[in-house]
Amino acid sequence: MQDVARAAGVSTITVSRVLRTPEKVKAATRARVVAAVRELGYVPDQGAGALSSRESRLVAALVSTLSGSIFASTVDGLAQSLREAGHQLLLGTTEYSSATEEALVATALSRRPDGIVLTSGDHTTAARSMLAGAGIPVVxxxxxxxxxxxxAVGFSNQEAGRAMTRHLHATGRRRIGFVGGGRQAGRGGGRPAAGGGAADGDRRGRLRRRGYEAALAELGLGAPRVVPEPADGSMVERGARDLAALLECWPDTDAVFCSSDSAALGAVSEARRRGIAVPDRLAIAGFGDFEFAGELGLGLTTVSIPGRAIGAEAGRMLLARKSGEPVETPILDLGFTIVRRATA
Incomplete structure (x- = not known):
């Protein structure tokens, strides 16, 4: 910073002001400092700045997975919200493991983040203790x-599962299966996590399956149609293999609700390989409203989630709490929408 100050003919305090609050410095002075920064290739030491200001301007986001596009819009909305406030995103993936999340929480907190965003609602006892004791906002x-x-900001996965199952029923389907996820802990879905017993695996898929099962009971449609041991592999592969296994058990199935659009892609592909007409013989619905699900792609009936808005609201809530402002709705439900397209 002293080198920049000498090159620009200003004090180090002025350089600091240009870097932190440029709007408070005259345009001509600011231009000289910016030119010197570029010429010298100066990069501010954010670590030292964090120690002196107790503010790292980093926010850690621990995401269940980066495969597919399920969390992409949420991460984009969060990152944009933070960038506008001069903060940056530190990203980690838990791969649906609460034990991995616990380790990442410890690593993230060692970086002195100004807040943490989590895509999982299942945490080990140790992770919850670290988060509660960190003294920073958590969303x-x-x-x-x-x-x-x-x-928290999001929606009810269980209600979304119930709503989609009811939609399939409203289109005349009576033999509805569930495909592509929602495995139960201890049944191929991962072992109990160390340090707290939280279940590994796709918790959101389990909640959607729970909503599907609740709707079946409410509508009097009989027992759930779910393969006992879901397939491994990518979600597309699981969708295809789970549909094949489900049709082996219940060949008269006339509709399937898939735990994600990726699983639905696999199910649609498997149906085509078998010569099954979609939706005439078999209706297929997904979850997420991914880009490929639209009218120019699969034309997939799905549950649309306001992913970008979830990320943006999470950033807003985190920054408000960090600034000492009241958060009027600490648990914010942004809802979901059933989007009806050609597959159901």
Whole structure:
């Protein structure tokens, strides 16, 4: 910073002001400092700045997975919201493991983040203890946990599963199956996580399956049609293999609700390989409203989630809490929409 100050003919305090609050420095002075920064290739030491200001301007986001596009819009909305406030995103993936999340929480907190965003509502006891004791804002997204660590923004996965099953029923389907996820802990879905017993695996898929099962019971449609041991592999592969296994058990199935659009892609592909007409013989619905699900892609009936808005709201809530502002709705439900297209 002293080198920049000498090159620009200003004090180090002025350089600091240009870097932190440029709007408070005269345009001509600011231009000289910016030119010197570029010429010298100066990069501010954010670590030292964090120690002196107790503010890292980093926010850690621990995402269940980066495969597929399920969380992409949420991460984009969060990153944009933070960038506008001069913060950057530190990203990690838990791969649906609460034990991995626990380790990443410890690593993230060692970087002194100004806040943490989590896409899972399942945490080990140790992870919850670290998060509660960190003294920073925490936002859980994509779920509305009954006992959030701090704040939450998302929607009800269970209600979404119920609503889609009811939609399939409203189109005349009576033999409805569930495909592509929602495996139960201890049944191929991962072992109990160390340090707290939280179940590994796709919790959101389990909640959607729970909503599907609730709707079947409410509508009097009989027992759930779910393969006992879901397939491994990518979600597309699981969708294809789970549909094949489901049709082996219940060949008269006339509709399937898939836990994600990726699983639905696999199911649609498997149906075509078998010569099954979609939707005449078999209706297929997904979850997420991914780009390929639209009219120019699969034309997939699906549950649309306001992913970008979830990320943006999470950023807003986190920054408000960090600034000491009240968050009027610490648990925010942004809802979902059933989008009816050609497959159902």
């Amino acid at each position: 859980e997204v994509w779920e509305l946990p009954e006992d959030p660590v701090d704040m």
